[in-house]
Amino acid sequence: MSEIASAPVIQIRDLTKVFYLGGNNDVHALRGVSLDIYPGEMVAIMGPSGSGKSTLMNMIGCLDTPTSGDYYLDGLLVSNLDDDQLAIVRNRKIGFIFQKYNLLARATAVENVELPLRYSDDSSSMTERATEMLQLVGLGDRLRHQPNELSGGQQQRVAIARALINHPAIILADEPTGNLDSVSGQEVMDLLLKLNREKATTIVIVTHDKRVADQAQRTIRLFDGKIIDGEQI
Numbered sequence: 021m022s023e024i025a026s027a028p029v030i031q032i033r034d035l036t037k038v039f040y041l042g043g044n045n046d047v048h049a050l051r052g053v054s055l056d057i058y059p060g061e062m063v064a065i066m067g068p069s070g071s072g073k074s075t076l077m078n079m080i081g082c083l084d085t086p087t088s089g090d091y092y093l094d095g096l097l098v099s100n101l102d103d104d105q106l107a108i109v110r111n112r113k114i115g116f117i118f119q120k121y122n123l124l125a126r127a128t129a130v131e132n133v134e135l136p137l138r139y140s141d142d143s144s145s146m147t148e149r150a151t152e153m154l155q156l157v158g159l160g161d162r163l164r165h166q167p168n169e170l171s172g173g174q175q176q177r178v179a180i181a182r183a184l185i186n187h188p189a190i191i192l193a194d195e196p197t198g199n200l201d202s203v204s205g206q207e208v209m210d211l212l213l214k215l216n217r218e219k220a221t222t223i224v225i226v227t228h229d230k231r232v233a234d235q236a237q238r239t240i241r242l243f244d245g246k247i248i249d250g251e252q253i
Contacts, residue, residue: 027095029189029222030057030080035089035099037075037245049075050086051245057190060220062213064233067242076242077226081114081192082106094189111139115183119195121175123167129154130163133182153181157211173204180211190222191215197232209235 037050049072057063067073078084082098091099094113123132133150154163157177167175183191197205215221233239241249
């Protein structure tokens with residue numbers, strides 16, 4: 021296990037999210053969630069449909085703002101930021117890995133990995149840095165391949181390289197093995213575990229798969245918008 025630092029990289033306090041639909045139809049997706057995740061941790065978030073799992077993921081990923089409560093990401097209070105400010109934070113501090121890879125079909129592996137750099141303040145040596153990331157995930161011989169020339173597992177490795185390119189504070193993986201067979205899925209998990217162990221990469225995995233969650237250092241379980249197991253500050 022990676023050595024855990026003392027200051028949380030994710031610090032959530034009394035987070036609520038209400039979707040106002042009118043009348044008695046308001047949805048209370050999060051009900052006072054409090055949570056700390058530390059640098060170097062690999063944490064799984066689980067919960068049934070309607071538990072608030074996806075809403076919490078959107079909050080951690082700075083894709084949405086809470087109704088109330090505070091969220092600090094890498095020491096920065098992000099819960100009160102506007103959409104433009106959140107976009108900057110997402111690009112600088114969060115690397116995303118999605119179930120469906122979200123690669124550009126006509127772009128090469130290198131070009132896909134370069135994408136976050138094109139929207140950052142540091143776009144120097146893009147190809148060199150993208151190549152380095154692809155070599156890190158074992159795709160140094162697939163640099164010029166397009167997604168349709170890669171297997172599902174290889175496409176997810178490209179997505180992982182893209183997530184790492186800006187050296188983010190956290191990697192947020194949403195069902196990263198969901199579209200893969202069991203062998204390819206475990207290869208992706210082995211890579212994430214290696215990054216966590218050897219690079220002290222902080223990884224938050226949102227999953228419904230207990231086999232995936234069991235490989236994390238800690239599992240947070242949600243039900244009806246509340247943490248029922250794992251940690252509640």
